[in-house]
Amino acid sequence: MEITIKKIPITLLEPGTDDDLAIVELVGNIDGSTASKVQAQVLPIAETNSRVILDMTQVPYMSSAGLRMLLSVYRQVLAKEGQVVLVGLAEELQDTMSVTGFLDFFTTCATIDEGCTALSVKVQVLS
Amino acid sequence: MERIDIHPTHTYEGFKLRRGKPFPFGATIVPGGVNFSIFSSHAKSCALVLFKKGMPEPMGEIPFPDEFRIGNVFSMTVFDLDYENIEYGYRMDGPFDPKAGHWFDPQKILMDPYAKVIGGRDVWGVTPDWSDIYHHRSRISLDDFDWEDDRPLEIAPEDLIVYEMHVRSFTKHESSGVKHPGTFAGIRQKIDYLKDLGVNCVELMPVYEFDEFENSRPNPQTGELLVNYWGYSTVGFFAPKAGYAATGKLGMQVDEFKTLVKELHKNGIEVMLDVVFNHTAEGNEHGPYISFRGIDNKTYYMLTPEGYYYNFSGCGNTLNCNNPIVRNIVLDCLRYWAAEYHIDGFRFDLASILGRDPWGAPLANPPLLETLAFDPILAKCKLIAEAWDAGGLYQVGSFPAFGRWAEWNGKYRDGIRKFLKGEPGSAGDMAQCLQGSPNLYEWSGRAPATSINFITAHDGFTLADLVSYNDKHNEANGENNNDGSNDNDSWNCGAEGWTDNPGINALRQRQMRNAMAMLFLSQGVPMILMGDEVGRSQNGNNNTYCHDNELNWLNWNLLQTNASLFRFVKHCIHFRHAHPVLRNHWHFQNRDYANSGYADITWHGKQAWNADWSSDNTLAFMLCGKHAKGGTVEDNFLYVAMNMHWETNWFEIPSLPAGMQWHVSINTGASAPEDCWEIGKEPILDNQQGILLGDRSLVVLVGK
CATH class of the missing domain: 2.60.40.10 (Immunoglobulins)
Incomplete structure (x- = not known):
């Protein structure tokens, strides 16, 4: 399965909020063959935004390489004292991440709205 | 560039x-x-x-x-x-x-x-x-785990309380209620239990990759498959057992195991690995080719002049540990686990083999043991020898230590068991056991924590079986009851195996409590076997290496069935943590070097100040709290009286300094919940001059 990565355009609704939030939607399996592609596209976003929401709703499976990519993003964002929120993790994926320790690093939410609340921002998603 | x-x-x-x-x-x-x-x-x-x-x-x-x-x-x-x-x-x-x-x-x-x-x-x-x-x-492993601030805990050896456990057995039983039974993740879900119990070190039976199907065969009685369940047969020394990981099917066992170690450390619990370097899973001439045999057989294995495999391990072959190449792989391996997995210590299975030369003769200064003792990466790791092998080398008390090596003290196990069942002439050995076996270690300058004190371990009876069986019952292993040790020093308290006789069952409960109390009152490092805190039985089987079933699995319902035993064991553990006088770094000096008017340890009998060494089954001692940890910290006075006689006995108690009184912490002769008292809330002993001990019971008093 091909993976697609889409940065979702948003408007920040709260005046005075730093313009540093990115919402990224991932679609497809993330494994050894796709992780490097995802990383190449997501890391630059993480470099310019200190708050990142990764929408995982349409990611059915992640291998070890995929989880490592997530932690790389986390470390990038943390270096700027930012925060990463994962949204819509499939139950099995969440369990794998829990057992292998990756989950400990992330805030997880069911929806993008909840993710925004967790990051204390109000946004409007533009389509 | x-x-x-x-x-x-x-x-x-x-x-x-x-x-x-x-x-x-x-x-x-x-x-x-x-x-x-x-x-x-x-x-x-x-x-x-x-x-x-x-x-x-x-x-x-x-x-x-x-x-x-x-x-x-x-x-x-x-x-x-x-x-x-x-x-x-x-x-x-x-x-x-x-x-x-x-x-x-x-x-x-x-x-x-x-x-x-x-x-x-x-x-x-x-x-x-x-x-x-x-x-x-x-x-291929990435070795890129994110440890954050973690590192090995470096708990002082004398402060350790070790819990020997099998990864799969701990949570495989459905009563464990964990999400991933029988795995590293399962243990992680039970960390609160370990904390509540009070242990601060888990010793994991082999977690290196092994093949549970090695020598697998049907049970002649039941047809059930007998397997290499315990795993004392290494396939690969650098890899964690995939089948112990919930994520083994995803190839993520490395991350899962490291996550467990990190989480145990966060909760103040060290991780020790039981490592098997004495032989490999390739067996003898008839075994499979896995790795070493086809890569460099002559280097990796000890061979007879005719080219056959020496069998000092009892498992077909013997790793050639003092060949310089093999020495290096062992060193590389331990360094890897210490550095990459943050492992706190290692217990070496049949470690005496590590001291044999390539032709099998014991070495005076084995280079491998010396190398490990002085290695900079392993410098803070606990190194513990099972100081014997299957070839007849028995080195408890004399294992080449290089100032570092501790020993599983098999003589402690035997000494306590004999005294526990009231065997004639056992009081003298018992006194050594209580002191951290100075007879074995003090002469060579080795500390009490050299002695890993245990009454039960994976080899042999569980504690419940030790007080329920005179003989082993290993028929289920399919070897006509010929396997497993015959020297168990056990006593069934009057009936072999299960009984509904209330008197016998009460005595068994008391004996288990006596044993636990003796263990946690001894200087050295106490180790308990998984499940003994709740009276786990193996139906008299003292060698359950091949059973992937309830003979090995911990049944968590025992926590309810044997709630009062669990409460008692927990009390003993927390009592030990609370009293540094039980955790001395150096041996007793039998004198007053803290100007308290009392020697650090004094021996008593039915009369105070008059130890009767000819007595077979009574013994009492007092520890002076001013001498705790060599006089560096202050503790209460402790008095312990043990009556392993079949009749009640009156013990006169030594008097305390003015203003202090004796309080009752433990009395195994009393029924639960009065068999132990919450720390700090111990009742004052009515008669400060003496106490009547029930038959086969033990009393601990706190002087404060």
Whole structure:
């Protein structure tokens, strides 16, 4: 399965909020063959935004390489004292991440709205 | 500036290659590719065999060009590998001449002895495809775990309380209620239990990759499959057992196990590994080719002059631990677990083998033991020897220690068991046991914590069985009850096995409490066996190495059934934590060096100040709190009286300094809940001059 990565355009609704939030939607399996592609596209976003929401709703499976990519993003964002929120993790994926320790690093939410609340921002998603 | 070794220099059937680096051995991720390096002193040629994960046939096979061999090491970098999804092995050609020690067979694909991840038994108990040409498959590990602030805890040895456990047995039983029974993740879910119990170190029975199907066979009685359940038979020394990980099927056992270690550390619990370097899973002349046999048989194994395998391990072969090459692999292995997995200590199975020379003779100063003792990476690790082997070498008290090595104290186990059942003439040995066995260790300047004190361990009876069986009952092992030790020093309290006799059952409960109290009141390092805190039974089987069933699994319902025993054991553990006078770094001096008017330890009998060493089954002692930890901290006075006689006995109690009174902490002669009292809330003893001890019971008083 091909993976697609889409940065979702948003408007920040709260005046005075730093313009540093990115919402990224991932679609497809993330494994050894796709992780490097995802990383190449997501890391630059993480470099310019200190708050990142990764929408995982349409990611059915992640291998070890995929989880490592997530932690790389986390470390990038943390270096700027930012925060990463994962949204819509499939139950099995969440369990794998829990057992292998990756989950400990992330805030997880069911929806993008909840993710925004967790990051204390109000946004409007533009389509 | 860009490195120039990121570019291939050779190609072979589409693979891009470059001369590799001999060090480190194994498969290492380097820029652009993977560096493969393997040693063989007798191979004429070597090829790297690559598989796509799980595929029956190789995706390619790359002979090492001659110019890629330096000395006896073949090394090569292969570029552009999807290293998450490949498996690799080696094919080696060389002499086949068993009399000369050589077993090369170019038909075989061999696992890398340095493999950090091993596939092929990814999920516990899934029957392997026996036609597979390559069973235990080397995989590549990233070794990039995010430890954050973690490091080994370095708890002082004398402050340790060790819980010996089997990864699968701990949570496999459905009563455990964990999400992933029988796994590292399962243990993680039960950390609160371990904390509540109060242990601060778990000693895990083997977690190196092993093959549960080794020597598997049906139980002649039930037809159930008997397996290599305990795992004392290593396939790969650098890889955690995939079948112990909920994520083994995803190949993520490394992350899962490291996460467990990190979480245990966060909760103040050390992790010790039971490591088996004495032999491997390749067995004797009739065993399989897994790795060493086909790579460099003569180097890795001890061989008779006729080329047969020496069997000091009782398991078919013996690793040639004092060959310099093998020494290095053992050192590399332990360094790897200490550095990469943050392991706090190692218990070496049949460690006396590690002190034999390549022809089997015991060495005075074994180089391997010395190397490990002085290694900078292992400098803070606990090194613990099972100081005997199956070849008759017994070194409890004399294991070559180099100032570092501690010992599983088999003499402690025997001494306590004999006193516990009231055996004539056992009081003198018992006194040594209580003091950290100075008779074994003080003469050579070894501290009390040299002695790992245990009454039960995985080998032998559980505590409940120790007080319920006179003899072993190992029929379920399918060896006509010939396996397992016959010297158990056990006593069934009046009936063999299960009984509904209330008197016998009450006595068994008391004896278990007596044993636990003796263990936690002894100087040295106490170790308990998983489940003994709730009276786990193996139905009299003292060698359950082959059972993947309830004989080994911890039944968590026992927490309710034996709630009062659990409460008592917990009390003993917390009592030990609360009283530094039980955890001295140095041996007692039998004198008053803290100006308290009392010696650090004094011995008593039925009369105070008058120890009766001719008595077989009564003994009492007092510890002066001013001498706790060598007089560096202040503690209460403790008085312990033990009446292992079948009748009640009156014990006169030594008097305390003015203003202090004796309080009752433990009385195993009293029924629960009055068998122990919450720390700090101990009732004052009515009669400060003496106490009546019930038959086969023990009392602990706190003077404050």
